[in-house]
Amino acid sequence: MLNDGGALVVIIGAPGSGKTKAGKKLAKILDAPLIDTDKVVVASHGPIPELFAEFGEEYFREREREAVANALLEPAVVTLGGGAVLNLETRADLASHRVVQLTMSKAAARLRIAGTKRPLAKNADEWEKLVEARRPIYDELSSLTIDTSLKPMEKVAREIADWLGTQQQ
Numbered sequence: 001m002l003n004d005g006g007a008l009v010v011i012i013g014a015p016g017s018g019k020t021k022a023g024k025k026l027a028k029i030l031d032a033p034l035i036d037t038d039k040v041v042v043a044s045h046g047p048i049p050e051l052f053a054e055f056g057e058e059y060f061r062e063r064e065r066e067a068v069a070n071a072l073l074e075p076a077v078v079t080l081g082g083g084a085v086l087n088l089e090t091r092a093d094l095a096s097h098r099v100v101q102l103t104m105s106k107a108a109a110r111l112r113i114a115g116t117k118r119p120l121a122k123n124a125d126e127w128e129k130l131v132e133a134r135r136p137i138y139d140e141l142s143s144l145t146i147d148t149s150l151k152p153m154e155k156v157a158r159e160i161a162d163w164l165g166t167q168q169q
């Protein structure tokens, strides 16, 4: 049963796969608000690398869970951080939402995450390990998967919008 009144669509998947950027474009297409849960956490608690360094991952995951629970109640495009699906309550919540997964190749990851500040994916090897471990979760939760490795994010956003169109009667 879909969660009417809540999130219009939820975008999950690997760090750096384009969730935040594609979500922003999708929100424009749908003329809907965007809620990026990482941005919500940062606005209330400070930069993610600092939260990890000062308080640890568990603290970040708790703040992230709060942001996700609130975001899913809103009629918005919701983009999650790559690790948000590690939370069991979030996984249960996602069962009643339209969920799209973005993926990318390791080669694309090498280019996209270089020089960025993701504490758990500082290089492509770390990224690959993380994503391999999470893949079954991403796969189980999502109804649509888009490989963004070679796809402009405008096209990614358009594909999600088109898919959403097919989901509504």
Ligand SMILES: Nc1ncnc2c1ncn2[C@@H]1O[C@H](COP(=O)(O)OP(=O)(O)O)[C@@H](O)[C@H]1O
Pocket (backbone or CB within 6 Å): 013, 014, 015, 016, 017, 018, 019, 020, 021, 022, 112, 148, 149, 150, 151, 152, 153, 156
């Ligand atoms: N489809 C794409 N093609 C090329 N670069 C992309 C694409 N999607 C995202 N990027 C770039 O990859 C980086 C990560 O994008 P972001 O949206 O923050 O990913 P996520 O939210 O999944 O971690 C950004 O620098 C962004 O500009």
Ligand SMILES: O=C(O)C1=C[C@@H](OP(=O)(O)O)[C@@H](O)[C@H](O)C1
Pocket (backbone or CB within 6 Å): 013, 014, 015, 016, 019, 020, 038, 048, 080, 081, 082, 083, 084, 117, 118, 119, 120
């Ligand atoms: O995969 C992860 O565990 C994380 C992904 C990041 O978000 P993006 O997936 O938007 O990069 C951010 O939440 C944090 O650095 C942890």
Ligand SMILES: [Mg+2]
Pocket (backbone or CB within 6 Å): 019, 020, 021, 036, 038, 079, 080, 081
């Ligand atoms: Mg993001």
